[in-house]
Amino acid sequence: MSGQGRVAAGEPIRLVRIIARLNIGGxxxxxxxxxxxxxxxxxxxxxxxxxxxxxxxxxxxxxxxLGVTPTLVPSLRxxxxxxxxxxxxxxxRIIRRERPDVVHTHAAKxxxxxxxxxxxxxxxxxxxPVIVHTYxxxxxxxxFSPRTAAVYRRIEQALARISDRLIxxxxxxxxxxxxxGIAPATKFEVVPLGFELSPFSANGHGRAQTRLAVxxxxxxxADARLVTLVARLVPIKRVxxxxxxxxxLPDDPSVRFLIVGDGELREQLQxxxxxRSLGGRLAWAGFRRDMPAVYHASDxxxxxxxxxxxxxxxxEAQAAGLPVVSTKVGGTPSVVADxxxxxxxxxxxxxxxxxxxxxxxxxxxxxxxxxxxGLQRSVARFGLDRLVSDVLRVYRTELARR
Numbered sequence: 050m051s052g053q054g055r056v057a058a059g060e061p062i063r064l065v066r067i068i069a070r071l072n073i074g075g076x077x078x079x080x081x082x083x084x085x086x087x088x089x090x091x092x093x094x095x096x097x098x099x100x101x102x103x104x105x106x107x108x109x110x111x112x113x114x115l116g117v118t119p120t121l122v123p124s125l126r127x128x129x130x131x132x133x134x135x136x137x138x139x140x141x142r143i144i145r146r147e148r149p150d151v152v153h154t155h156a157a158k159x160x161x162x163x164x165x166x167x168x169x170x171x172x173x174x175x176x177x178p179v180i181v182h183t184y185x186x187x188x189x190x191x192x193f194s195p196r197t198a199a200v201y202r203r204i205e206q207a208l209a210r211i212s213d214r215l216i217x218x219x220x221x222x223x224x225x226x227x228x229x230g231i232a233p234a235t236k237f238e239v240v241p242l243g244f245e246l247s248p249f250s251a252n253g254h255g256r257a258q259t260r261l262a263v264x265x266x267x268x269x270x271a272d273a274r275l276v277t278l279v280a281r282l283v284p285i286k287r288v289x290x291x292x293x294x295x296x297x298l299p300d301d302p303s304v305r306f307l308i309v310g311d312g313e314l315r316e317q318l319q320x321x322x323x324x325r326s327l328g329g330r331l332a333w334a335g336f337r338r339d340m341p342a343v344y345h346a347s348d349x350x351x352x353x354x355x356x357x358x359x360x361x362x363x364x365e366a367q368a369a370g371l372p373v374v375s376t377k378v379g380g381t382p383s384v385v386a387d388x389x390x391x392x393x394x395x396x397x398x399x400x401x402x403x404x405x406x407x408x409x410x411x412x413x414x415x416x417x418x419x420x421x422x423g424l425q426r427s428v429a430r431f432g433l434d435r436l437v438s439d440v441l442r443v444y445r446t447e448l449a450r451r
Contacts, residue, residue: 061093062448065149065178067140067163069125069156071098071112072105073281073310073336075218075242075361076155076185079436081108082245085115086437092444095147097140099125099159104312105281106336127158140166144178151444153181157188157201164208179447182208183216183240186358186379189229205231213447216240218359219380238443241383242359243436246428248341249368256345263339263346267332273305274410277347279340279362280354282312290353290376292323294403295331302330304410309334309343344369348416349409355396357381364431367391367423372416374405384431390423 154163171177209232217223350366357379373391
């Protein structure tokens with residue numbers, strides 16, 4: 050029975066959602082929350098996930114909180130390798146077993162293997178499942194050599210042809226992909242990320258108590274101005290830029306700095322000259338599950354990446370009523386209204402980045418104004434209900450085409 054037939058018969062629509070890993074970040078949060086929220090709309094979802102690398106962290110705790118039990122494919126990993134073949138075979142078996150009406154893949158690795166598996170598993174089946182793929186960003190520039198990037202572009206172009214609908218998380222990501230010739234703009238739907246933001250926007254006595262408790266735990270004075278970076282400690286996030294700007298702000302000892310996250314560059318960054326020069330003014334928190342509390346303890350949030358799809362940390366920070374400073378890369382302008390909710394600076398403008406943070410540290414009235422505007426913008430544009438509505442519209446449209 051087709052998806053539309055199941056709707057008519059009152060049966061759930063079968064959906065297989067595939068993601069390479071549930072590491073800390075927006076793609077994993079979206080995959081888990083959609084799995085849970087779409088159930089009430091008549092979708093029975095099988096969430097298929099691979100295995101995270103040891104330094105990536107995991108969103109398994111969120112899946113447990115929401116009652117989502119993913120299907121693990123251990124050979125589905127981030128990096129290419131021999132394990133891709135058993136991962137592909139496992140995905141083919143899952144799709145044949147579940148006989149889904151829709152297969153929705155997230156990010157590059159799951160998008161490649163998941164879409165191939167769907168086509169192979171559906172040979173001889175009419176109609177085959179609707180194939181939807183979400184680009185949470187892309188690695189077609191800034192990550193690999195020109196030759197390797199060209200190979201990946203050709204792969205993405207071929208995969209786009211077998212997809213029914215492509216989703217980009219921002220206008221900027223869509224425009225990049227169209228510019229790379231992946232697919233025409235008409236094949237894309239822009240669906241911004243969506244989150245449950247109410248824990249971030251909470252106010253009152255409880256927030257003030259949380260602020261003091263987190264600061265006491267991390268050794269940060271209650272009256273300090275706290276500038277926070279939330280990021281995986283990997284090359285693309287350019288945490289070294291954050292350390293350089295922190296080291297360039299020695300004139301006010303009451304300003305403290307916090308790095309939340311972990312990754313392959315942790316030891317290198319912690320031993321850098323800039324980190325050593327900051328001494329006790331810099332705290333390293335590692336991965337944290339209590340992110341609302343981290344933002345409530347902060348005054349300014351900074352992002353220093355070379356590239357971004359949709360920066361989740363800036364959405365969360367603004368939902369917490371904080372002003373943000375960021376490099377103007379990828380989908381960041383879709384999240385931050387420059388001069389209204391935060392400040393955007395050219396990627397290589399180190400002096401501009403430092404001056405933006407200095408300005409906010411010295412102007413409490415400006416931080417309050419930007420923070421309040423950011424709160425309103427973030428909740429309106431990146432709420433979970435809006436995400437659910439947008440994704441349902443995509444599914445229903447493509448199922449109707451069948």
